[in-house]
Amino acid sequence: MMTIEAENLTKRFGDFIAVDSISFGVERGEIFGFLGANGAGKSTAMRMLCGLLTPTSGRAKVAGFDVYTQSEQIKRNIGYMSQKFSLYGDLTVGENIKFWGGLYGLSYSEIRARKSEIMDVLGMGSLENSFVNSLPLGWKQKLSFSISIIHNPQIVFLDEPTGGVDPLVRRKFWEMIFDASRRGITVFVTTHYLDEAEYCDRVSVMVDGKIRAMGSPSELKRKFSQEKMEGVFKVLARTAKRKSD
């Protein structure tokens, strides 16, 4: 079953085509890596899929809902996490969980249950009353991810979730992603760490608003005769004509 379907999805800003007729599908439980250089159009595409930006043309369905007419239902059925925006630093760990749980419409008893589950899984029991600002970045990221799937969404969108995080924490973070995908949550993720692209079931590489390559990491490495995804990415990114501005 497809949880994301996009067909000729396009976004123009004036005469600038940020996303140029992209088509792809993501299956339930799949980890889909959405790669591209800064300025390739990833964020714009992601905002359309999250129901935050109306496309100029094309079609897309996310979690079974139409991006033009059902953006509210989309927002309720997806999780979202980015490095730039995640948790409220001046609320405690417990308060953040309550706040986000409430926002996603969970009942008090559900929130309580999910809270103790999250604290257990992360081994953060003693930190419930700590301000999020006082946590190291790695902990914040793991907490932020747990909260982004607190309502058990069909899909979670992760926008550079491991930016600036050290190698040990990155690996722990990806183990959480694998677990979520095993539970049937579809994972749509962007990253600049190309070893992480190897962990995805499939990846796409965007260049100048278009999807230039798509497939499993091993297919792409074979196709471009590269040993690592890093090589595939560099070959494609160097063909960019658009100025990263």
Add this chain to the structure above:
Amino acid sequence: MLNNIITVSGVSKFYAGASGRVPALVDVSFDVPQGCIFGLIGPDGAGKTTTFRIIATLMLPDCGEVTVSGLSAKRDYREIRRFIGYMPGRFSLYQDLSVQENLEFFARIFGVKIGDNLGLIEGIYSQLEPFKNRLAGRLSGGMKQKLALCCALIHCPRLLLLDEPTTGVDPVSRQELWEILGAMRSKGISVLVSTPYMDEAMNCDKMAFISKGKILKTGSPQNIIDSFPQQVYRVRGPDAFRLLKFLRGLPCVRSAYSFGDSCHVCVKSTSDIGDVKRLLARDVGPGIKVEEFSASLEDCFIRLAQNDDN
């Protein structure tokens, strides 16, 4: 001529926290040789930014001494500030000024003109020029970093301090930035840089691993790799995540971490690898490859960070 552009000896720094004094740096000592690229590598909250702020004379240590080009960071801060270029981790330019205005502002503060050191910044400046009237806050991540670097270089500093300059920057732009750093070094500018990317750490002449406010190891990347205490085995097979979980569950496995499409495994004693192979063949199935592999800097980092956790 001085051998070291930076000396840090016995530096400690504490912050006030809810539960008393929180140590940010504990007895930190290291030297940065003149003319080299020195990497400060460590996890979040390790104390990297505090170290940068102390060296940049923006903060005083609670104890210990720092010298920059032979001058005291405590006493001679005015003079030091004249010949260092500092690029903080958080984008610190004026978002509501244009690219050109930011450059002019920094040039004027240091009493130079943009053209004075054009030779140094030309490569980066030419990429910024098409956007010179755009507000800095509206640039993409990669371009913001280039502008910040340009501003830090505008007065041709002797020492460049770069706190995580490539976080959030794509792989092609990261490579470009390192090419620029190499060019700076060849012009005699010393560079202190922090990064969470281990492939970048490999480009440093010397590096220090820092964790929880303490320096765990210093040396050249090759020295550090050579001192990795164990044989690393690379294990490859289908379903890497299941493979990882299986390996972690074996009592003779000391550590197992994913590295791209494979797992890196260390065993408790050398003879254990035979058991690992046997159990893989018995319980996971054929088609699992196990081979000796040389440790990477990332293996070293994970090992140090993990020891530190326990």
